[in-house]
Amino acid sequence: MDVEELIVLSIAIFIILCFIFVESTEVFLVLLLLCLLASFELAGFFIPKEAKSVLKSMIYLLLIAFIFIVVKKALEVLK
Amino acid sequence: MNRKLAAGIFLLILGIVTGFIATLNANQHLLNAGIGAVVIGTVLIAFSFAKESSEHLILPYHEFLKKVAAFMEIKKAVYIPPFEGFPDGAVFLAASNEFEIDLARLDKGNIFVSGREKESGILLEAPGREIVKKFEEFAEVDLKGYGTAVSEICSSVLKALKLARDVEIFEDDGLRIAIDGVSFGFCSDECRLIQCPICSSVLLAATKAIGELIAVEEIRIGEGIEIRAKKLGGIEKWM
Numbered sequence: 001m002d003v004e005e006l007i008v009l010s011i012a013i014f015i016i017l018c019f020i021f022v023e024s025t026e027v028f029l030v031l032l033l034l035c036l037l038a039s040f041e042l043a044g045f046f047i048p049k050e051a052k053s054v055l056k057s058m059i060y061l062l063l064i065a066f067i068f069i070v071v072k073k074a075l076e077v078l079k
Numbered sequence: 080m081n082r083k084l085a086a087g088i089f090l091l092i093l094g095i096v097t098g099f100i101a102t103l104n105a106n107q108h109l110l111n112a113g114i115g116a117v118v119i120g121t122v123l124i125a126f127s128f129a130k131e132s133s134e135h136l137i138l139p140y141h142e143f144l145k146k147v148a149a150f151m152e153i154k155k156a157v158y159i160p161p162f163e164g165f166p167d168g169a170v171f172l173a174a175s176n177e178f179e180i181d182l183a184r185l186d187k188g189n190i191f192v193s194g195r196e197k198e199s200g201i202l203l204e205a206p207g208r209e210i211v212k213k214f215e216e217f218a219e220v221d222l223k224g225y226g227t228a229v230s231e232i233c234s235s236v237l238k239a240l241k242l243a244r245d246v247e248i249f250e251d252d253g254l255r256i257a258i259d260g261v262s263f264g265f266c267s268d269e270c271r272l273i274q275c276p277i278c279s280s281v282l283l284a285a286t287k288a289i290g291e292l293i294a295v296e297e298i299r300i301g302e303g304i305e306i307r308a309k310k311l312g313g314i315e316k317w318m
Contacts, residue, residue, distance in 0.1 A: 004126050011122055015115040019108075028111045032118055048129030051122075058121060 003046040011039055026069045033062035083127035090120030133242075134263050137275060141265065144206075144273045148172055151191075151201060153272050158205065158286040158293040161223075162314050167208040168283050172201040172272065180292075182317045207280025213240070214284050222287045229288035230256075233281050242277050245303075248285055253310060254293060256281055259303035271298045278306060292317060 014035045022028045036059050040047070047055065098113030100106075153172040157180065161168045164187050171180055171192070179197045192200050205211075215222055217239075218232045225232075230248040237243040237258075244260025263275055274282060274295070285308075286293045292311040299305040311317070 004129070008119075008122055008126055012119050015119055019111050019115050022111065023108060025107050025110050025114070028114065032114070036118075048126070050128045051125040054121065054125035054128075058118065 003043070004048070004051075007039060007043045007046065011035060029062060029065050030069065033059065033066055036062065081127055083123050087120045087123030087125075087127055090116045090123065092120075094118075094120055134265065137263065138265055140206075141273065141275055145269065147201070148272045153200065154178075156272055156274065156295045157311070158282045158295070158308075159317075160286045160290055160292070160314060165204065167211065168205055168287055170203050170205040170274075170279070170283075172203065174199045180317050182314060205279045205283045206274070206276040207278070207283050210236070210240070210242075210276060210280035211283050211287065214280070222284055224290060225288035226250075227285075227288070229284050230281075233284055237277065237280075246281055248281075250289070253296070254285060254289075254306075254308040256285065256306040256308065257303055258306070261304055266298075266300050266304055268298055268300060271295055274298075278304065282306065282308070290314075 015032065018028055018031045018035075022031060036055060040052075040055060040059065044052070094113045094116030096113075097116060098110055101109035101113055151172070152174055154176045155173045155178060157171045157173055157178070159165065159169045159171060159180075159182070162182055164185070169185070171178075171185075173180070175197045177197055178200065179195075181198065185192065185202055187204075190202055192198065192202050211222070214229070214232050214236050217236045222229055222232070227248040227250045230246045233246040233248075234243075237246060242262050243258050245258070247257045249255040249257075258278060258281060261277055263277060266275065266278075270278065272295075278298070282293060282295065289310065291313050294309045294311055295306060296309050297307040299307075
């Protein structure tokens with residue numbers, strides 16, 4: 001098994017564990033963001049350039065979702 | 080389509096469908112499953128498009144050879160089947176379009192061939208010669224005299240080595256070689272003068288199988304690679 005396969009496998013295992021233990025979609029999305037950020041930081045060296053650009057786009061999408069979640073929660077608290 | 084890409088597309092579609100059903104039923108847990116499948120699918124697809132690391136190894140040498148060819152004002156690449164002193168064949172990079180090769184004069188230790196402008200050029204052992212050895216190892220035959228049927232051997236070995244998907248060789252007054260699914264992404268029309276090990280291996284196998292010298296006329300890059308080459312006659316003609 002090469003490094004690329006290990007990276008994909010780690011991400012998949014983390015997502016499956018999140019799916020099993022987390023009910024809320026908001027928490028699930030935040031955990032996905034953390035997973036991708038951690039993978040990018042820890043294994044970035046082994047991730048090919050083409051895959052990096054796709055992963056970055058996914059991170060940006062999840063970041064937008066994260067901002068929405070934070071704003072939504074902040075508005076709930078303020079109300 | 081490779082397995083990673085197929086699995087990625089399957090997961091992506093499954094995730095979208097699951098997410099859609101989950102949204103209709105207002106089921107958060109199912110929605111999480113859909114999002115998870117979409118993320119894993121996208122990661123798989125992203126990794127399936129990644130270039131092979133071999134490309135990073137080959138590219139600097141390929142660029143270097145291109146610079147040497149530009150410096151020497153090379154006009155044509157001629158593939159020579161095995162002859163005395165070159166058991167694996169060779170490639171002569173001619174400095175003139177109206178080149179003349181005297182095979183009897185060529186020496187393995189003499190890379191730069193000098194003389195009249197028509198005779199000068201660079202003599203190299205073809206970059207794809209080690210892959211040609213793999214072709215012979217696979218087919219358990221010497222490729223000499225095999226003819227255009229050698230394309231099937233090239234196809235099988237290059238596919239097994241994950242270097243290309245399909246090779247076809249058509250013979251008329253010249254040669255037309257089609258190579259599909261090449262794993263290198265740097266192929267361009269400029270490769271007419273200097274070929275990468277994949278194209279070089281197919282050209283060397285063809286020259287060996289046909290038993291004639293081959294001059295590369297044109298390389299077109301479309302969905303695959305199309306090489307047009309001219310047959311120049313057997314070894315005896317050039318001795």
